[in-house]
Amino acid sequence: MEFSANQIAALIGGKVEGNGDVKVNKLSKIEEGTPGSLTFLSLPKYVEYLKTTKASVIIVSDGITDEKPANTTLIKVKDSRHAFSILLDAYHKQQFAKSGVEEFAVVSKSAKLGEKVYVGSHSYIGENVSIGNGVYIFPNVYIGDNSKIGDGCLIYPGVKIYRESVIGKDCTFHSGVVIGSDGFGFVPNEENNYRKMPQVGNVIIGDHVEIGSNTTIDRATMGSTIIGKGVKLDNLIQIGHNVEIGENTVIAAQAGVAGSTKIGRNCMIGGQVGIIGHLTIGNGVKIAGQSGVGADLPDNAVVQGSPAIDHLDYKKSYVLFRRLPELYKKLK
Amino acid sequence: MEFSANQIAALIGGKVEGNGDVKVNKLSKIEEGTPGSLTFLSLPKYVEYLKTTKASVIIVSDGITDEKPANTTLIKVKDSRHAFSILLDAYHKQQFAKSGVEEFAVVSKSAKLGEKVYVGSHSYIGENVSIGNGVYIFPNVYIGDNSKIGDGCLIYPGVKIYRESVIGKDCTFHSGVVIGSDGFGFVPNEENNYRKMPQVGNVIIGDHVEIGSNTTIDRATMGSTIIGKGVKLDNLIQIGHNVEIGENTVIAAQAGVAGSTKIGRNCMIGGQVGIIGHLTIGNGVKIAGQSGVGADLPDNAVVQGSPAIDHLDYKKSYVLFRRLPELYKKLK
Amino acid sequence: MEFSANQIAALIGGKVEGNGDVKVNKLSKIEEGTPGSLTFLSLPKYVEYLKTTKASVIIVSDGITDEKPANTTLIKVKDSRHAFSILLDAYHKQQFAKSGVEEFAVVSKSAKLGEKVYVGSHSYIGENVSIGNGVYIFPNVYIGDNSKIGDGCLIYPGVKIYRESVIGKDCTFHSGVVIGSDGFGFVPNEENNYRKMPQVGNVIIGDHVEIGSNTTIDRATMGSTIIGKGVKLDNLIQIGHNVEIGENTVIAAQAGVAGSTKIGRNCMIGGQVGIIGHLTIGNGVKIAGQSGVGADLPDNAVVQGSPAIDHLDYKKSYVLFRRLPELYKKLK
Numbered sequence: 001m002e003f004s005a006n007q008i009a010a011l012i013g014g015k016v017e018g019n020g021d022v023k024v025n026k027l028s029k030i031e032e033g034t035p036g037s038l039t040f041l042s043l044p045k046y047v048e049y050l051k052t053t054k055a056s057v058i059i060v061s062d063g064i065t066d067e068k069p070a071n072t073t074l075i076k077v078k079d080s081r082h083a084f085s086i087l088l089d090a091y092h093k094q095q096f097a098k099s100g101v102e103e104f105a106v107v108s109k110s111a112k113l114g115e116k117v118y119v120g121s122h123s124y125i126g127e128n129v130s131i132g133n134g135v136y137i138f139p140n141v142y143i144g145d146n147s148k149i150g151d152g153c154l155i156y157p158g159v160k161i162y163r164e165s166v167i168g169k170d171c172t173f174h175s176g177v178v179i180g181s182d183g184f185g186f187v188p189n190e191e192n193n194y195r196k197m198p199q200v201g202n203v204i205i206g207d208h209v210e211i212g213s214n215t216t217i218d219r220a221t222m223g224s225t226i227i228g229k230g231v232k233l234d235n236l237i238q239i240g241h242n243v244e245i246g247e248n249t250v251i252a253a254q255a256g257v258a259g260s261t262k263i264g265r266n267c268m269i270g271g272q273v274g275i276i277g278h279l280t281i282g283n284g285v286k287i288a289g290q291s292g293v294g295a296d297l298p299d300n301a302v303v304q305g306s307p308a309i310d311h312l313d314y315k316k317s318y319v320l321f322r323r324l325p326e327l328y329k330k331l332k
Numbered sequence: 333m334e335f336s337a338n339q340i341a342a343l344i345g346g347k348v349e350g351n352g353d354v355k356v357n358k359l360s361k362i363e364e365g366t367p368g369s370l371t372f373l374s375l376p377k378y379v380e381y382l383k384t385t386k387a388s389v390i391i392v393s394d395g396i397t398d399e400k401p402a403n404t405t406l407i408k409v410k411d412s413r414h415a416f417s418i419l420l421d422a423y424h425k426q427q428f429a430k431s432g433v434e435e436f437a438v439v440s441k442s443a444k445l446g447e448k449v450y451v452g453s454h455s456y457i458g459e460n461v462s463i464g465n466g467v468y469i470f471p472n473v474y475i476g477d478n479s480k481i482g483d484g485c486l487i488y489p490g491v492k493i494y495r496e497s498v499i500g501k502d503c504t505f506h507s508g509v510v511i512g513s514d515g516f517g518f519v520p521n522e523e524n525n526y527r528k529m530p531q532v533g534n535v536i537i538g539d540h541v542e543i544g545s546n547t548t549i550d551r552a553t554m555g556s557t558i559i560g561k562g563v564k565l566d567n568l569i570q571i572g573h574n575v576e577i578g579e580n581t582v583i584a585a586q587a588g589v590a591g592s593t594k595i596g597r598n599c600m601i602g603g604q605v606g607i608i609g610h611l612t613i614g615n616g617v618k619i620a621g622q623s624g625v626g627a628d629l630p631d632n633a634v635v636q637g638s639p640a641i642d643h644l645d646y647k648k649s650y651v652l653f654r655r656l657p658e659l660y661k662k663l664k
Numbered sequence: 665m666e667f668s669a670n671q672i673a674a675l676i677g678g679k680v681e682g683n684g685d686v687k688v689n690k691l692s693k694i695e696e697g698t699p700g701s702l703t704f705l706s707l708p709k710y711v712e713y714l715k716t717t718k719a720s721v722i723i724v725s726d727g728i729t730d731e732k733p734a735n736t737t738l739i740k741v742k743d744s745r746h747a748f749s750i751l752l753d754a755y756h757k758q759q760f761a762k763s764g765v766e767e768f769a770v771v772s773k774s775a776k777l778g779e780k781v782y783v784g785s786h787s788y789i790g791e792n793v794s795i796g797n798g799v800y801i802f803p804n805v806y807i808g809d810n811s812k813i814g815d816g817c818l819i820y821p822g823v824k825i826y827r828e829s830v831i832g833k834d835c836t837f838h839s840g841v842v843i844g845s846d847g848f849g850f851v852p853n854e855e856n857n858y859r860k861m862p863q864v865g866n867v868i869i870g871d872h873v874e875i876g877s878n879t880t881i882d883r884a885t886m887g888s889t890i891i892g893k894g895v896k897l898d899n900l901i902q903i904g905h906n907v908e909i910g911e912n913t914v915i916a917a918q919a920g921v922a923g924s925t926k927i928g929r930n931c932m933i934g935g936q937v938g939i940i941g942h943l944t945i946g947n948g949v950k951i952a953g954q955s956g957v958g959a960d961l962p963d964n965a966v967v968q969g970s971p972a973i974d975h976l977d978y979k980k981s982y983v984l985f986r987r988l989p990e991l992y993k994k995l996k
Contacts (some may be wrong), residue, residue: 142489157806160507175824213842216545320656324984474821492839652988
């Protein structure tokens with residue numbers, strides 16, 4: 001979308017100085033401004049960038065500066081930070097402005113949709129699915145039978161939610177997320193091959209959970225895989241069957257948690273970390289990127305390495321690992 | 333779905349003790365029972381849980397116990413384990429009860445569908461595709477031209493199968509699986525950039541293969557990428573072009589196998605393992621999670637580390653790695 | 665598809681020796697030929713394979729050999745390598761022969777399509793999207809509002825491109841690719857949980873970029889995530905918000921780059937590498953598979969390990985790591 005400086009000034013109640021017809025189509029930081037970008041200036045220490053920024057329009061707090069750059073349009077407001085947040089809200093709402101069921105969407109007769117729900121084209125809502133108020137379902141989404149989606153969820157294109165999943169309120173699932181696929185459960189048999197264990201549990205996800213693109217969460221073998229309230233999962237993460245993750249735990253991209261492991265609250269787990277199955281990880285635990293966790297961890301542990309040990313011990317040992325050739329020479 | 337104790341008793345030929353109208357909507361282990369869950373009791377050592385379980389309905393084998401818990405409905409049968417497996421079968425069949433081509437599905441005129449095939453809405457079956465009997469294709473699936481899908485396959489929503497893929501019988505592909513995308517083949521040229529090598533091979537998958545969510549298997553540059561009978565791949569795995577994997581090999585989540593590597597039968601490969609290209613890995617090999625394999629491995633090797641070495645040697649070295657600061661102090 | 669030797673000879677202007685009715689349906693190397701495969705022979709050193717190959721048809725350069733194998737049909741041409749490349753081109757074109765908008769596709773009224781564009785069934789083109797000439801969009805693709813797709817792009821089934829993405833010319837995106845999902849940006853607040861930072865930037869991708877299956881590229885928090893001209897990304901890679909990748913850099917499968925890191929030109933990054941955020945990686949850098957990069961790297965650095973150090977130093981230290989038990993014994 002493009003907006004002129006005049007249109008923006010009208011929206012935020014500001015006064016234009018310079019060319020009001022100049023148009024912007026993106027937001028930037030003032031120091032990274034490019035032609036066509038809109039930025040804001042609220043702190044005196046950034047005033048110096050007024051001379052060098054290439055942004056086309058800058059929202060400036062009254063009283064910060066009297067400078068009038070030649071090639072940039074200013075919009076003067078009382079509080080530029082507040083004005084900017086009004087713009088962000090407007091931008092957000094404009095993205096999620098649709099409602100109703102689009103053409104080529106399939107909604108089962110037994111499904112119940114709340115108020116102000118949007119179901120995009122080519123999405124499929126199974127039998128007995130319950131969708132809360134204000135849920136925004138982009139095109140190409142699949143929601144399996146008997147699932148429940150709480151109020152205010154945003155479900156991006158290509159998300160697949162298997163049957164019987166229970167999703168809380170205000171969750172955001174990005175494209176390619178898979179919820180409730182079968183756990184990896186196979187039992188070796190006498191003929192030296194594997195028999196599949198039926199995966200008859202489900203996935204339960206709390207309120208305010210955000211899940212990144214192409215992350216996968218398996219259903220429980222029996223019972224439930226549980227993602228606590230406020231959990232944030234980055235892209236391409238694997239969560240195994242019967243895993244439980246406590247409230248407000250944050251996991252970075254490409255980490256994996258194997259079956260039946262329980263992770264506490266407020267943990268921070270780095271990218272590409274692997275955690276084996278059937279462990280108990282405490283609250284407030286921090287795990288450095290690429291670590292491999294093979295044993296239980298107490299509350300507030302901070303670990304690194306594969307297998308993971310205390311992070312300071314790891315760092316000390318790694319310093320000496322690097323010096324091994326030199327130490328070896330000395331020894332000889 | 334919800335079922336009453338009476339309905340379940342009728343299905344499995346059991347006798348209700350307690351409230352037959354109580355309803356259940358999930359299965360659980362007896363020690364993890366919750367209100368609304370159904371469980372079973374077949375071994376005397378679990379009788380103690382009769383008093384504490386919160387399950388609503390328990391299927392109990394005759395002769396195990398005479399206890400009658402106050403808040404739980406019992407269903408008495410000859411063999412509770414057998415009765416439970418009847419229920420699991422019924423649950424499974426109920427999931428895959430549809431047949432025919434749903435609205436908004438596209439099936440090319442030249443495609444051949446077997447008997448009792450289901451093609452969900454928004455799925456797309458290309459030219460000359462052959463689909464066996466009893467194949468279940470969920471919504472939002474793409475099957476490219478000239479591919480063959482064997483009898484009894486289950487293909488979950490959002491699976492993408494590129495042209496000319498050959499899939500055996502009774503395979504299960506979970507959501508987001510990609511079969512037959514181009515191998516990563518680029519040749520540097522004089523202008524310091526890369527020219528793409530055409531990827532004209534295909535993917536061949538044996539019978540009884542299960543592939544987890546968002547796993548990707550590239551087509552061969554020429555010839556075929558081959559996944560043997562009975563192989564089980566977890567979620568988010570990468571299989572490069574021209575890889576061959578022997579029968580009944582099992583690979584855990586987020587592992588990756590680079591182009592042209594051959595892996596033997598009955599191997600067990602841990603999560604997040606990386607295997608470089610053009611290697612030969614024997615039969616019965618075990619690779620610990622997060623290992624990096626950079627050389628051929630003989631039959632029955634058990635390895636760990638990056639680069640991977642014998643797993644016992646790795647463990648011994650890692651114990652001393654952890655003690656390096658202490659050893660260094662002593663040395664000084 | 666199946667073609668007879670006679671049909672192929674007609675296409676490439678060759679002369680059949682042997683059974684012209686034999687049919688082939690795939691391409692192979694001569695040493696890996698199987699019944700039904702077509703191969704070519706251009707170098708004298710491969711003549712020996714004429715006797716042993718199981719390929720059904722071989723394109724042979726005039727003057728290489730006079731042998732006439734019993735069970736294989738030959739097609740004689742002036743230059744077999746050139747003839748083979750004609751076939752590859754024909755095969756390629758045949759894959760992308762469709763044009764127009766298929767049934768059940770949704771194209772917004774405000775979207776602009778170039779000439780000879782194909783939009784497959786169940787694809788969705790948002791408001792104000794601009795699609796260049798000759799773009800091939802397979803079924804089940806989503807392209808969000810205000811995005812631009814350059815001439816000649818190939819977009820495979822199930823690709824999801826979020827709003828405001830800018831894609832160059834001649835790019836190839838494989839199935840399950842996600843472009844422009846929200847960056848992983850959360851700020852802890854007083855109630856010990858996380859507030860989402862609006863992600864209002866976009867993704868800009870240069871010409872001739874190829875992206876493998878299920879790879880994810882997040883939009884910038886503000887500004888743009890930038891993938892340079894000629895970059896090749898393998899499958900299941902994660903690119904964080906505001907990352908910039910220079911021209912002709914190649915990244916292998918399952919690697920991850922965290923937010924705001926800048927990577928130079930002509931780098932080669934191995935599989936499962938992790939790079940933390942806010943780093944600057946120079947031009948021509950090489951990073952060994954599974955390495956973890958936690959610090960800036962100068963031009964032409966070659967590194968390995970987690971954390972990554974110079975690759976020769978790593979190898980020397982790792983040799984001694986393996987010998988630690990032996991060295992420890994000696995020391996005692």
